[in-house]
Amino acid sequence: MEENFTRQRVNTVAFTVYALKDSKPTAARLNEEPFSQEKGNRKINFKAKDIEAVSSPKPSDLAIVIAPEDNQAANELADKLRQNGNPRIRVTDGYDNVFEKISEIASELEKAIDMGLTIADFIQVYRKGIPMEKVENHVKIFSDGIIKINLDRPAVIGDGITLLQKEEALNLAGYFDSRADNYKLKKFVPASGAATRMFKFLHDFISGYNPEKETINGYVNRVKDNSLQVFLLGLERFPFYDAIIAESDKRIKWADKDNENVREDERNYSFIKTMMDPEHFDYANKPKGILPFHSYDGNSVTPVHEHLKEAVAYAVSKGETHVHFTISEDHLNGFLDAINDARAKVEAESGVKIHFNFTYQHQETDTLAVDMDNKPFRDEKGKILFRPGGHGALIENLNRLDADIVFIKNIDNVRHTKMETIATYKKALAGILIKLQEKVFQYLEDIESGKINEAELDEIIKFAEQELSQDISPDFDKFTLENKYLYVKEMLDRPIRVCGMVKNEGEPGGGPFWVKGRRGRLSLQIVESSQIDLDNKIQSHIFSQSTHFNPVDLVCGLKNFKGQKFNLREYVDANTGFIVQKNRMGKDVKSYELPGLWNGAMAGWTTVFVEVPLKTFNPVKTVNDLLKPAHQLPV
16 A cells, blocks of 8 residues: 655745856756755755846846956846845856855855745845854854853962063163064054943933933932032033033023022033034044044044054154054044044154054954844844954954054053153063064074974973963973974964053953963963853952953064964954843843954963053043043143
């Protein structure tokens, strides 16, 4: 008796490829590939057409137009597909080998379908340049969680942190000056963040204050936060005071009563509203880098201006300096204006030619957001939500720089005075880097040329332990001679970062620690509190014993002993990212932030910590920080 059964309908994905030539043979080959075969009641079927032969494209589940970017016929065809609402991808590279390129795309589509994503999802991900493997990894991270850092002990003076006396710092700075012209130097400034948190308490004030029902003093007492009071007491000392008061006074609706307190409240309220109003100054929505931070002879200047001044003070080679800002694309015009306002003046004062450029955070570093069940979260239009990957994404920007030595410093860490001290210690860090590189490079050259014998390896191991803080394998002496050479070469041949550390005075953020890796080896790392299991009493205690704080004051060597750029992606610890929880459209959303730029993104670098004076660290986290001595001219 025959067995009765019902076969489930096969879901066929119709794939149309529009290429410059030989499309039919290409389609035939693609239909023979493994990804085209029936799998789980799903099958991909390929058709192909020569672009020049198509006048009215027929509907398909996914159309791919593959031709050079300047091919007019291809662009017109892609536009017709758009007008017809046909899901499509325009490919402008790989057109010389259509089979290989489409095979690559089809394999990615197969992964997306296996993950339960739609073709529209796949197109969205593909256009961002994010490999499906990365999306899979993000989902796995949400499911498995992130392993917390295992602290061994804090790095302290004499055990992971080097103390520089002033005379030694001056000597190292001089050493750097004597060699600077041999290097291509660049100053790298992360500057994409908006000033939202800087003005948060003022935003709260605008939202929660009713001038008809209470005084400003009454509001301060009610919310029990004196930030507003400090702001108003120092109002005239802010570098933006004159510009804003001139506008805000025009907008006041004076009360009928001639009451000085009432009039002062009205004036202050108008000032804050004008400063925050999107139609006027809109400070909370602008990036910190282009806000007035300091005042010289009645003229306000921005952090961009101060960073140009710093660049000519310590990052000069052959009479030129190069400054690189990572910014949000939306703020490009504001940064161009800020640089044009400052550049000519700084060049005239210093005699140094300033070159500058910008990059944006690359879309391919965006990360998936999921709901609380670890399913991709969709926005109001049904699209998968991707979020910027955090400052760790900037390792890609750093990786693409053409420079030998890069100085890294955050946009808000500037000050009004002490430029000589800042320059001396920045140069000192660079002097340390150059000295270490010279020694490391010589060792590596000797190893490669066979000039190092087994006895001389002991000298290298001693140097690595004492000057590079390397934790040498206890089994090193048992290695074969060949493996000893390989071990030493792998240990030395990596990017170096020399990191300034300041004494911890209670600032929130990361610090220097000895960290135990998964294989039990120790390394020096900059660790944030969110990377630690603070419920673990031992780990919490170690974290509390930290004596120093990370001010983001780094000097980095990006090339190897052959003058070739390191691929910085190879030194990222992907297991040290962050899972953060946000609220989107009234729903809880989890997103993944990449390993921090100076945390996990540089975990595999050779790391050297050096104490620098506290006066070199002057961040502006809230607007009231601009009232501190570091941001005011001495009286």
